[in-house]
Amino acid sequence: MTAAAIPAATRRAVPRWLAEGRALPVAAVLAVLLVVWYAASVWLNEPQSREQLDRAGAPWTAADLVAHAWSMERPVLPAPHQIGVELYESVLNRPIDSRRSLVYHAQVTLSATLAGFAIGVALGILLAIGIVHLRTLDRSLMPWIIASQTIPILAIAPMVVVVLGNLGFTGLLPKAVISGYLSFFPVTIGMVKGLRSPDPLQLDLMRTYSADRAQVFAKLRWPAAVGFLFPSLKVAIALALVGAIVAELPTGAQAGLGARLLTGSYYGQTVQIWAALLMASFLAMLVVGAVGLAERAAVRLRGGRL
Template identity: 60%
Template sequence: MKHALPVLTVLLAIVLAWYLAAVALNAPWAQDQAARAGTNLTPTALLHATMVQERPVLPAPHQVAKGLWDGIAGQKITSKRSLVWHAGITLSATLAGFAIGSLAGILLAVGIVHSRVMDLSVMPWAIASQTVPILAIAPMVIVVFASMGVTGLVPKAMISAWLSFFPVLVGMVKGLRTPDRMQMDLMRSWNASRAQMFWRLRLPSALPYLFTSLKVAIAAALVGTIVGELPAGATAGLGARLLSGSYYGQTIQIWAALFTAAALAAALVAIVGGIERVTLKHMGLAR
């Protein structure tokens, strides 16, 4: 209870500030509508009017909650109006991109640690790749793959992989270089091969760093997938819900999709965290 109280206090403050902002941003439209109708709104009526608008500038928390309920529990999962269905489309590309990006990051990290040439050549390019805004890359990736007749999951997965490989690369390189010189010399004194040093020393030392970077990578992969859905004019996925909501001024739909994406990201990070605890405990590396 002592740990929950500060969290609940902050959450209450956020909700209160959200309601105040909703009133301030939605009030001009309500007053304008009342002026056109030739009526004056009392403070109570004005407050109520800011809370029930169909297309508010900033939806109130209860409106977003209702949008989430309607999109998750109020629709069949197979319905294209279901947030669960759209989240499933986004999730498939996210997991594919996460797998590709993580594998690429791990393989590059192993090469960089064992080859000075790769360290001097690949690492600077990997860092430079992250300086290019993903919003500039995504349309080009979509167009290139579309010109080859490839649409759907693959282009989104590649954009997702682009964002997710770098955290894994950096974390894995840091982890593989964790063993100090004394540990390496001890392994050499036992006539251990490079493969044995990798599997029995470097990799176990790198696992905590790897799992930490995987948590960042899977959240980045989700962002990449959603960004990839925007320039493609997709009709499915959380990015498509954001896009259609912005086209038609459905701000409640936009916020509901945003909260669904946030919940999906939290769930994915929690799953990776669970795998981390089980793996490190099994290997005797639990912290």
């Protein structure tokens, strides 16, 4: 069924991706992924399961082996239903202020993500404006901005934590700085491209009107750059979340998704690790979706349509 054959009232009542028939491919991919995941969990957990069943001394069958592989307390690869149970327990059955709640840890990581995202966006836009308007910065600064992203964040994070800690800055700020370090790059590159996107004829027209740099920026360059800004923001906020999680590892944080991952690795709680990873994925979809909503609002304010 095509989108044209669906009544208008129905299209308004259901999500666009469902009304246009895109639900089936998504469901098919999820089904294949679940089948492969369950099969992989049996394959990876089979040696431990076989050993534990043999140790029990009772006869067992292949069905017993599969059931045991899907119910181990510390599996190599947890089955999807085990992760679902852990998410249910740690999200819905724990108080939000409890350290055993994934919502609590997600809030801590989200605060560092948003702070780092704000730092990265502000720095990226300022650098882009300087690079576009000053040729010296374009030639001297842009190569270093590109080179900065070749340094592994895992190598920088401990140094940032130590330096800022010696200066008396602990807690949120070091994580925000590391998060901002990752997120400023796509904003800078996207805004440089956007601010340079106006046609030379348009720039010449502004000069014939005796417009100064500020007027050219406000009335021509910035409106042209908005279309490049929001795609960059979506990448930047995803990187900010990665930076916040990575920053929680060397800081020895007691809260946050990174701390949850670290604790799970220390004690071999693979189910906890996978639940934290899925929670991080949900958080990433939430923040990227929020940027998408902001983009839609900005487009409507400018009189456009998506």
